[in-house]
Amino acid sequence: MQSNEHSNIGLLKEIAELLNEETEMTPMLQGALRKFLAGTQFETGWIFFINKKGKHQLIVHENLPNALEHDSCRYLQKGGCWCVSKFRNGELKKATNMIECQRIESAIDAKIEDHGGITHHATVPLQSGQERFGLLNVASPHTVAFTDDELALLESVAFQMGSAIKRIVLTKQEQEMALVQERNRLARDLHDSVNQLLFSVTLTARGGSVMAEQTEVKETFREIQHLTQEALTEMRALIWQLRPKGLETGLVEGIKGYAEMLGLTLKVNVTGVINLPSRIEETLFRIAQEGLNNVRKHAGVQEAELFITVTPTDMLLVLKDEGCGFQMDTNVRIPSIGLQSMKDRAQAAGGSVDWVSEIEKGTELLIRLPY
CATH class of the missing domain: 3.30.450.40 (GAF domain)
Incomplete structure (x- = not known):
């Protein structure tokens, strides 16, 4: 014994x-x-x-x-x-x-x-x-x-x-809290430095196009203004991804705010009551962000529709656009870093991401996460 x-x-x-x-x-x-x-x-x-x-x-x-x-x-x-x-x-x-x-x-x-x-x-x-x-x-x-x-x-x-x-x-x-704090610090730095610098360049280019007399010079300034405005939009999107605004008032408001910042018109349809753990909410928000980025950059349209369905065990989010669509060979690795990122985020949360797309017939992004 x-x-x-x-x-x-x-x-x-x-x-x-x-x-x-x-x-x-x-x-x-x-x-x-x-x-x-x-x-x-x-x-x-x-x-x-x-x-x-x-x-x-x-x-x-x-x-x-x-x-x-x-x-x-x-x-x-x-x-x-x-x-x-x-x-x-x-x-x-x-x-x-x-x-x-x-x-x-x-x-x-x-x-x-x-x-x-x-x-x-x-x-x-x-x-x-x-x-x-x-x-x-x-x-x-x-x-x-x-x-x-x-x-x-x-x-x-x-x-x-x-x-x-x-x-x-x-x-x-503790690690997640430290990560959030670091994201917030980086977002502040980008906003206070690079973002302000790009804004200044945009104003300078606009002034240059007004003051210039030669057509070629005016066009050059306008091109600089256009490119800088695009870079400014990209920077604001990056800052949003680092420190999302609107999530404190809910997932839907956060996604709608991000779409508005990108210049997209987003129609939202919700079925069920949304009351999600913060980890799941942020995962859905990050995936939706990437989906909206793809609409803005690749779909060739300014409108999209979001469907959110909540069940007792799962959350289903569908992002749909009527854009140019794409075709992908299912036998090869996912070519887009954005698509792969969405898939990785969903799998890390025990869920899945799929998409249905056809040339000239738009794209549907389907996200399912358990909670």
Whole structure:
């Protein structure tokens, strides 16, 4: 018994060191889960994150039997179960043996692949203080219930994981705040220096075109004025991208304000109530910005239409123009940096970006983000 306690203390120490060293969420949890399973009688495990709406997401898993790993862990990803339900209701406070698990039962009943003797699992909430993040589930073949000592060890590692998750969440928040501050500083510098300089050049060129007597000189000044005005518009768009105005009054107002700044007429249609997390709101705004930039630069029109549809789980944004459109070979990499940027932003938020375009028939940009 004493030897086993020493072994557990050593294991918890190793896990604590791993959790403290990692700076990224998924590798940290994957490594800790792998080390925990290797040092205990538990053989398989998985971690769910559960948001405030109760929606669960499979974050990491280790040593799953084929039945549970089948089709990208479909049986773990979908449906309901006792542990998630109790977590949502705030009734799951400590490590607990599961009497039954609908996810495992569904995978077994499907008779698609071997379940490896896994029929039940234990569960424990991942939390730090009053803040809850999700669940750690573990199981072993032909095991219906685990001992009190095993459950106590499971609680200890869950406490460590919860503290580490909180640390990374706070670190990410600090990094995002620092990034916003740096964007604001850069936007102020651009506005106070380059933007003002371009404005001065525009005024000088306008004055030169009025004062000049020779036609060629007048045309030169007018061309300088035109080019400088274009550069000024580009600079203002860049400043908006760094420090968006209007988002404090909502996503729609922010997008409409950006379109107006570009000289575009934007018709907006909204279905549902918009109440989004700030991270999702900014992602949608950034993608919409890039879409509006493309309309201004490439579509050859000054009008566009925006459709926003809000569902209980997803946000759908469609930006449509009746411009010249484009044609792209689906077998080659996305040629536009702007299009690739939109796709990367959406994927980083767990969503998707697609577009439908045809020569002389306009373009539709379709953005879907979960929240």
